Amino acid sequence: MCVTPDQVREGPWRFYFPNGYLQREGYYVQGRKSGAFRSWNIQGIKTSEGMYKRDRRFGVWREWSRDGVLLNETPYVASDIHGYRYFFYENGNKSAEFYYIRGSLINRQEFPPPGVKRAHSDIPFVSEVKPETHPR
Secondary structure, eight states: OEEOTTSOEEEEEEEEOTTSOEEEEEEEETTEEOEEEEEEOTTSOEEEEEEEETTEEEEEEEEEOTTSOEEEEEEEETTEEOEEEEEEOTTSOEEEEEEEETTEEEEEEEOOOTTOOOOTTOOOOBOOOOTTTSOO
16 A cells, blocks of 8 residues: 555555454555455455445445345446345345436335245335436
């Protein structure tokens, strides 16, 4: 890790816990986050990973529990959530999906826990979207 004479972060950066385990790592170009960024908990289990491009999130970001169970996957475009965001139960089954367009929630659907049948009355929530703004 280095800092330019102008105090700008440049190159790979790594931060460690007192026990020596890696806490966070990423890469900077001219002071801006660029490329893969990851973080771990104090036991060394990955808790998040994603990509930056010119200090803005893009691509799919993933977060895990402190036990290493995948919690969610969130797609980004220019730091806005864009596309389907998924949440998961501990067994890996999908618990919910949210659909975003440029950071605005368009609709969401929740799924019953494992072993629970979906009731006929379970209708997904749909936010009010003006017809002229909703893509067809």
